[in-house]
Amino acid sequence: MINLKDIRETARDMLAKGEARAVIGYRRGSRGMLAEPAFLTKPEEADELVWDPTCFHNLSLYLVHDRKHLAHAGKNSGGAPVAIIAKGCDARSIVVLMQEHYFKREDVYIIGVSCEGTGVVDERKLATHLNGVQASNAAFDGDDFVFTTAEGEKRIPAREVMADRCLECRSPYPKEHNLVFGEDKTGRQLEAPFAALDRFEAQGAGERWENWARHFDRCIRCFACRSVCPMCYCDECVVDSITFPVTTETTADEKASRIRWIERSAARSENITYLMTRAMHLAGRCTDCGECDRACPVNVPIRLLNNKMEKEAREQFGFEPGASIGGPSLVASFLDKDPGEFIR
Amino acid sequence: MSDQQPYEPKIVAFLCKWCSSAGSDLAGVSRIQYPANATPITVPCTGAVSPMYIMSAFNKGADGVLVSGCHIGDCHYLEGNYLARRKMYLIMKLLEFIGVEQNRFRMSWVSAAEGAKFAQVITDFVGDLRPLGPQDKLKRAEIK
Ligand code: SF4
Ligand code: SF4
Ligand code: SF4
Numbered sequence: 001m002i003n004l005k006d007i008r009e010t011a012r013d014m015l016a017k018g019e020a021r022a023v024i025g026y027r028r029g030s031r032g033m034l035a036e037p038a039f040l041t042k043p044e045e046a047d048e049l050v051w052d053p054t055c056f057h058n059l060s061l062y063l064v065h066d067r068k069h070l071a072h073a074g075k076n077s078g079g080a081p082v083a084i085i086a087k088g089c090d091a092r093s094i095v096v097l098m099q100e101h102y103f104k105r106e107d108v109y110i111i112g113v114s115c116e117g118t119g120v121v122d123e124r125k126l127a128t129h130l131n132g133v134q135a136s137n138a139a140f141d142g143d144d145f146v147f148t149t150a151e152g153e154k155r156i157p158a159r160e161v162m163a164d165r166c167l168e169c170r171s172p173y174p175k176e177h178n179l180v181f182g183e184d185k186t187g188r189q190l191e192a193p194f195a196a197l198d199r200f201e202a203q204g205a206g207e208r209w210e211n212w213a214r215h216f217d218r219c220i221r222c223f224a225c226r227s228v229c230p231m232c233y234c235d236e237c238v239v240d241s242i243t244f245p246v247t248t249e250t251t252a253d254e255k256a257s258r259i260r261w262i263e264r265s266a267a268r269s270e271n272i273t274y275l276m277t278r279a280m281h282l283a284g285r286c287t288d289c290g291e292c293d294r295a296c297p298v299n300v301p302i303r304l305l306n307n308k309m310e311k312e313a314r315e316q317f318g319f320e321p322g323a324s325i326g327g328p329s330l331v332a333s334f335l336d337k338d339p340g341e342f343i344r
Numbered sequence: 345m346s347d348q349q350p351y352e353p354k355i356v357a358f359l360c361k362w363c364s365s366a367g368s369d370l371a372g373v374s375r376i377q378y379p380a381n382a383t384p385i386t387v388p389c390t391g392a393v394s395p396m397y398i399m400s401a402f403n404k405g406a407d408g409v410l411v412s413g414c415h416i417g418d419c420h421y422l423e424g425n426y427l428a429r430r431k432m433y434l435i436m437k438l439l440e441f442i443g444v445e446q447n448r449f450r451m452s453w454v455s456a457a458e459g460a461k462f463a464q465v466i467t468d469f470v471g472d473l474r475p476l477g478p479q480d481k482l483k484r485a486e487i488k
């Protein structure tokens with residue numbers, strides 16, 4: 001069981017001693033019981049930090065933002081690292097960022113938090129479960145989540161309202177860390193890895209298409225899935241012509257000769273090209289933090305696409321995203337025994 | 345034109361410059377007869393084929409997409425085709441996953457000396473695509 005006091009003290013201490021430039025963590029938000037990302041720079045702010053089942057954000061996104069802000073301002077980090085609260089999946093995405101040389105190990109101080117026997121809540125599952133009753137607070141308690149509601153305290157077995165990715169999580173513990181709170185419960189088996197994917201894949205090709213056609217139709221190309229993903233850090237996104245930089249020096253010729261791979265209209269065909277390309281670009285990099293899926297306003301099950309890549313990578317290439325900083329990248333490496341029977 | 349014309353599958357074929365493209369030339373100069381359904385696009389190496397090219401070809405109306413290059417061990421850039429083998433495997437699985445017919449995407453190794461094999465690959469592909477009919481799942485609506 002993690003003691004919030006320990007997290008707060010660590011943050012306060014690091015900020016007071018100048019051991020961290022900032023602490024990225026969670027605070028109570030303005031939207032009901034939900035936590036929200038918090039950026040602390042003063043020791044006295046440490047008491048705002050919270051740790052509960054609504055801390056679902058993958059805060060490593062803000063490490064990326066930090067680097068971008070520094071680069072745009074032409075500054076370097078000035079020595080002290082940024083400290084960040086990271087769950088298992090979040091820590092794995094920090095590893096991927098370091099693997100890709102986005103920043104160095106010494107630039108970040110990882111305050112790991114173990115999910116122990118549970119994980120984070122799935123808001124949609126919880127809403128169904130609470131049946132309209134609003135919760136104002138959520139807390140971990142062993143294998144349960146405890147919610148404070150107008151009708152009193154509600155104790156729910158965590159597995160009934162947990163995010164699918166947490167149920168299927170193979171490693172609910174941040175292996176890469178400077179400091180870690182909570183017990184390592186790696187190996188706990190709440191649901192088989194890829195269970196949701198396997199359920200979907202059990203359908204025939206025709207049914208899978210029927211499903212995806214509807215999902216792709218719904219996408220409004222708001223790019224929330226891209227914005228929320230720490231791995232989608234490119235300044236210029238190949239699928240989105242609006243991100244191509246245009247300055248006063250850009251000639252009409254240059255603008256005209258840029259390849260517009262996808263039209264900006266949110267038509268099914270364009271949405272497919274976007275989402276499939278994104279899934280390919282995340283293959284071997286996505287650590288299943290679930291943020292894209294959660295952020296989508298129209299419930300496109302983006303996680304299934306990412307999971308499909310993760311499963312193939314694991315089964316065919318023995319590849320685990322975010323396993324080690326010095327490890328190879330999935331698509332920039334190969335093995336002699338890679339499958340090739342499909343090639344004529 | 346009458347709309348009674350039989351359906352002719354359109355294939356976009358990404359051929360590496362050093363092997364498969366030369367192989368297709370050889371098929372031509374050797375006067376080997378094979379269906380004229382493939383539009384070749386020469387690429388430096390299969391390793392240079394981004395999955396986005398494949399999605400884009402389907403998006404712009406291809407009924408089938410072929411990626412073809414040098415045999416394993418023969419890539420002009422030594423490892424390009426090893427990298428391609430992985431990437432193409434992944435995009436193939438993703439296409440299958442969303443329910444696109446397996447036979448719409450294909451990969452082959454055709455050397456510069458294998459004109460006959462190139463002709464066979466195209467002949468087989470056209471034969472497998474014909475029963476599937478036009479590809480409209482991934483195609484932009486305005487494209488005829
Ligand atoms: S996916 Fe795993 S590490 Fe991430 S929040 Fe869920 S249980 Fe924790
Ligand atoms: S999948 Fe969802 S989050 Fe992503 S662009 Fe489409 S609507 Fe937005
Ligand atoms: S693709 Fe989605 S689940 Fe994967 S790292 Fe990005 S936001 Fe997280």
Ligand code: FES
Nearest residue numbers: 360389413414419
């Ligand atoms: S040059 Fe032919 S596959 Fe690399």
